[in-house]
Amino acid sequence: MxxxxxxxxxxxxxxxxxxxxxxxxxxxxxxxxxxxxxxxxxxxxxxxxxxxxxxxxxxxxxxxxxxxxxxxxxxxxxxxxxxxxxxxxxxxxxxxxxxxxxxxxxxxxxxxxxxxxxxxxxxxxxxxxxxxxxxxxxxxxxxxxxxxxxxxxxxxxxxHQLSENTQHNDVQFLRKFSKLVEQHYKTHHSVADYAELLFVTPKNLSKKISLISKSTPNDIIKDRIILESKRLLAHTKMTVKEIAYSLNYEDDAYFIRFFTKHTGLSPVSFRKQF
Missing domain, CATH: 2.60.120 (Jelly Rolls)
Incomplete structure (x- = not known):
């Protein structure tokens, strides 16, 4: 309907x-x-x-x-x-x-x-x-x-034990971090980048994220890059080099090592599965 x-x-x-x-x-x-x-x-x-x-x-x-x-x-x-x-x-x-x-x-x-x-x-x-x-x-x-x-x-x-009124600011902070990662993961790859955008220290950012996630901010950023890599490999005809460049990795060999380390498969092997 x-x-x-x-x-x-x-x-x-x-x-x-x-x-x-x-x-x-x-x-x-x-x-x-x-x-x-x-x-x-x-x-x-x-x-x-x-x-x-x-x-x-x-x-x-x-x-x-x-x-x-x-x-x-x-x-x-x-x-x-x-x-x-x-x-x-x-x-x-x-x-x-x-x-x-x-x-x-x-x-x-x-x-x-x-x-x-x-x-x-x-x-x-x-x-x-x-x-x-x-x-x-x-x-x-x-x-x-x-x-x-x-x-x-x-x-x-x-x-997520974030329902108290006193935790409203924590929820808004988490929402803002999440939105920033979604907007900038292609160009901003470090925790320091997001800490600067949120006007906090990297240590304080990690403390805030621990309220909701066992993953570190660095893990979250890298996981988002990996997810986009998988989507592009599985659902587009872009070459590995083009995907690397679109994610702000000028050295495609470095990108291949990064992807393989995090997934256990090379980009080409992952693509063959789909």
């Missing part, structure tokens, strides 16, 4: 292997997505495979590559930036919020039974609303979408 309001698009489809094999997802590759995944489903996200221990939500920006492996009755909500990201004044629940620009982890939100029923109820309201054609339909869909993001942001904070 798809609704279009001028340049604004909003839709809902089933997330399943059948839909994937029919290339249903190709037309929405550039959309922002929310995925409700049922318990025991198996899904591949950016070359990693996960089996869901509970019902879960996943927030997906257009760069993330997803594939259902063993998934039945998954629900995928998708929308473009014209539909929702105009609300940039709401930093936490906009498309630059922590759920969409999260370099610390793949942002699964595990749901207990009550939370899952709550989210499924909202999705049912979305489906009902998409059958309406009145003047309020667009705004109702936006409100329901925002409700899912608000509830999920609250759950994420609780699960």
């Amino acid at each position: 798809l609704k279009e309001f001028s340049y604004k698009q909003f839709g809902n489809i089933e997330f399943s292997m059948k839909a994937f094999e029919e290339n249903t997802f190709t037309s929405i590759a550039d959309h922002i997505k929310i995925l409700l995944i049922p318990k025991k489903a198996i899904i591949q996200v950016d070359f990693q495979e996960f089996k869901m221990e509970t019902d879960a939500l996943l927030f997906i920006n257009p760069k993330v590559i997803i594939k259902p492996c063993e998934t039945i009755n998954g629900q995928l909500i998708y929308f473009n930036r014209d539909f929702y990201c105009i609300e940039i004044h709401d930093q936490e629940v906009a498309c630059d919020g922590i759920l969409y620009n999260n370099v610390f982890e793949i942002p699964f939100i595990a749901l207990d039974e009550n939370q899952s029923r709550d989210i499924q109820s909202i999705i049912q309201e979305i489906k009902s609303e998409m059958n309406n054609e009145d003047a309020n339909t667009e705004e109702m869909l936006r409100i329901l979408l925002k409700l899912i993001i608000l509830k999920s942001t609250r759950i994420w904070k609780q699960q």
Whole structure:
């Protein structure tokens, strides 16, 4: 189901292997997505495979590559930036919020039974609303979408023990670091670069990041570079030298050593897998 309001698009489809094999997802590759995944489903996200221990939500920006492996009755909500990201004044629940620009982890939100029923109820309201054609339909869909993001942001904070009002600044700092890495990983490769952008010392940056992640800032930056390398190797025809240059490595031999050290495979060997 798809609704279009001028340049604004909003839709809902089933997330399943059948839909994937029919290339249903190709037309929405550039959309922002929310995925409700049922318990025991198996899904591949950016070359990693996960089996869901509970019902879960996943927030997906257009760069993330997803594939259902063993998934039945998954629900995928998708929308473009014209539909929702105009609300940039709401930093936490906009498309630059922590759920969409999260370099610390793949942002699964595990749901207990009550939370899952709550989210499924909202999705049912979305489906009902998409059958309406009145003047309020667009705004109702936006409100329901925002409700899912608000509830999920609250759950994420609780699960990461960052829900207290006194920790608001910590959440904003983490969000800002995540956004900066997403913006600059191609050109800024050192912890000192990001510490300078955030007006803190590298030591203080590491302390802040430890609130949420066992990885160091250096690991997070390098992992983001590796992820982009994998995406370009698997889904483009760029040469290894071109990929190295696009990531600001002038010496492609150094880039090959860097990639091989972090993945256990050379870039060429990794590409052959796909």
